[in-house]
Amino acid sequence: MLQQSEPGGHPPPAVLRRSRAEDLPAIATVDGRGFGFHYRDEDIEAFRPLFEPDRFLLAEDDGRIVGVTGSFPFDVTLPGGATLPAPGVTWVSVAVTHRRRGILRALMEEQHRGFVTDGSAVSLLTASEGSIYGRFGYGITTLHRSVEITRRRATFRPGTPDPGGVREIDTTEARQLFPEIHRRWVATVPGALSRSDTWWDNVLLDREWQRNGGTALFHLVHADGYASYRIDQGERTCRVVDMVTVTEEAHAALWRVLLAMDLLETVTVWSHPLDDPLQYLLTDPRQVRTTGIRDGMWARVLDVPAALSARRYAAEVDVVLDVHDPFLDRGGRFRLRGGPDGAECVRVDVGGPTVSVEVAALGQLLFGGERATTLARAGLLATEDETALHSVDLAFQAECLPQHGTGF
Ligand SMILES: CC(C)(COP(=O)(O)OP(=O)(O)OC[C@H]1O[C@@H](n2cnc3c(N)ncnc32)[C@H](O)[C@@H]1OP(=O)(O)O)[C@@H](O)C(=O)NCCC(=O)NCCS
Numbered sequence: 001m002l003q004q005s006e007p008g009g010h011p012p013p014a015v016l017r018r019s020r021a022e023d024l025p026a027i028a029t030v031d032g033r034g035f036g037f038h039y040r041d042e043d044i045e046a047f048r049p050l051f052e053p054d055r056f057l058l059a060e061d062d063g064r065i066v067g068v069t070g071s072f073p074f075d076v077t078l079p080g081g082a083t084l085p086a087p088g089v090t091w092v093s094v095a096v097t098h099r100r101r102g103i104l105r106a107l108m109e110e111q112h113r114g115f116v117t118d119g120s121a122v123s124l125l126t127a128s129e130g131s132i133y134g135r136f137g138y139g140i141t142t143l144h145r146s147v148e149i150t151r152r153r154a155t156f157r158p159g160t161p162d163p164g165g166v167r168e169i170d171t172t173e174a175r176q177l178f179p180e181i182h183r184r185w186v187a188t189v190p191g192a193l194s195r196s197d198t199w200w201d202n203v204l205l206d207r208e209w210q211r212n213g214g215t216a217l218f219h220l221v222h223a224d225g226y227a228s229y230r231i232d233q234g235e236r237t238c239r240v241v242d243m244v245t246v247t248e249e250a251h252a253a254l255w256r257v258l259l260a261m262d263l264l265e266t267v268t269v270w271s272h273p274l275d276d277p278l279q280y281l282l283t284d285p286r287q288v289r290t291t292g293i294r295d296g297m298w299a300r301v302l303d304v305p306a307a308l309s310a311r312r313y314a315a316e317v318d319v320v321l322d323v324h325d326p327f328l329d330r331g332g333r334f335r336l337r338g339g340p341d342g343a344e345c346v347r348v349d350v351g352g353p354t355v356s357v358e359v360a361a362l363g364q365l366l367f368g369g370e371r372a373t374t375l376a377r378a379g380l381l382a383t384e385d386e387t388a389l390h391s392v393d394l395a396f397q398a399e400c401l402p403q404h405g406t407g408f
Contacts (some may be wrong), residue, residue: 006036014103016110019056024048026065027056027091034093035128044140046205049198056091057111059103066095067103069111071240072408075194076124077186079368079398080312080340086299088408089125090192105357108136112302112328121306122366124193125374126408133298137327139337139360139380141367142191142296142402144271147288151238151267154259154287161248166222166257171204174219178226182405185225185244191297191367191402197405205243214239220257225250227258236265243269244405271296275401297404299363307366308345313338317395319388320352336394353388357381359390368398 026048030041050072059067072085078084089111094103100323108281115123116297124141127133156162169177181198186192195203206217214230225245229238238261255278258267272278274293279285301307306321316339325331335352355372357365363379366368372393375381383389 003303008150014061014106016057016059016097016106019053019058019070020052020067021053023053023056023058024051025067027058027068027070030065030068030095031091032091033096036123043207043209046202046334050202055087057107057114059094059098059107066098068093069107069108069296070105071111071115071123071233072199073196074124074406074408075186076404077188077192078311078366079190079305079314079396081187081314083194084121084307084310086122086124087120089123090408092125092128101192104132104193105129109317110298112136112238116302116328116330121301121303121310122363123300123302124404125300126296126404127298129367130295133300134360137300137325137359137363138298139300139358139362139364139370140295140405141299141364141369143274143293143369144296144403145274145290145294147269147272148291148293149267149288151259151261151264153284154267155283156256156259157283157319160281161252162256163253165249166220166253169219169221171217171219174217174221174226174228175200178219178223178390181221181224182224182244182245186405188246188306189400189403189405190393191369192340193297193404193406195406199386203230212235217241220254222253225254226253227370229263231257236263237249238264238267240267240269248277251277251304255281273401273403285295297402299366301359301362301366302328302330304330304332305345305347308334308336308338309343311338311343311366312340313343313395314397314399315339315391316392317391318352320348320354321362322354322356323359323362324356327359331359353385353391354389355383355385356380356391365392365396367402368396369402372396 001335028044032039056070070091074088075083076086214232215227220227224247227243229240246388318337321334335348358380362376
């Protein structure tokens, strides 16, 4: 329940209810005010196909919506290739007139209780501020970097493949070809999120306000990859906004085209994987300049046995994890036995080498985005058994760094 107001303090608390289809314009007003912009009517209607009213929870005060949280249905890939259905928390905002009196906490409690009831093993979000979601059990799962490349100085190393096979296509053809390539990419990358048909329609709507002074999207496709970009004529820049490659041939082929655009000075990528090999295809790796590193997706484990037994492990591991979850009380002691071929995880009372871990840190470990030894140095994971720590450290590493690939 929402906290009660103190005598002489805040107005009465808000009440929570599920949203209805007709709430969307009012929800957009709360969200727009929260983030500091006005939604136009056509933007609200463009969002409607993605809006599933019963996935949105509202806080109302005196009949007026003063708080919102929603979720999108995704499938997320785990290390080893299995997927889990996972709600992606979104549209979180509380009216500026009603902040810091527990409305977000009440919305989060109700929403996450619903996720547990629905049987979700993990929930996901992207955060506007880094200090909000740790208390709700979320830990940073993907990092990405923005890069800038001065095109004329970016020379491919002799021996870098030049496979060709890239075509320029329009948005209609992109809509036909990209989803299948994206599905293949999602299957191989831990943390990657599925995109539904509705999501693809929305991505490729390419609304004016998303362009930030750039052109409408241009698209390149290869049999095993694609890139969507816009040109900023003023800055003489190509801005890559969405790119996935399933093979190294597609990666080299698309980058050769992106770096071949005469008349442009720079190519920028907002969300470049930390372990992308592009810089090593060039004679001067420094030409892929990192201009920022940001957290991307955060994850929260809701069902420890279901989440941990679904992934694969880089090395054999047999350990008891003592999970600490003050927000939802989904923690306890769990024995994990796993390896490259499979895993099982069950609740136990006692036994075995034990590693204590905050539930937020478990979300980080789950996708292989952070090493157990790093989390231990930060005090988010603890053990008196160095061998157990080493074993967890090795086992939870993933085949590549996690990427989520879809903002939400
Ligand atoms: C972030 C936001 C939703 C918080 O709503 P709220 O109703 O004021 O939050 P609550 O009062 O329920 O606070 C819950 C807890 O989070 C903390 N908290 C809330 N907002 C915080 C912030 N911006 N930074 C750090 N801590 C915050 C509170 O101190 C409180 O801590 P506690 O319960 O552990 O003591 C609201 O400030 C907002 O709408 N901001 C603008 C939009 C935004 O950033 N949304 C998040 C999108 S990811």
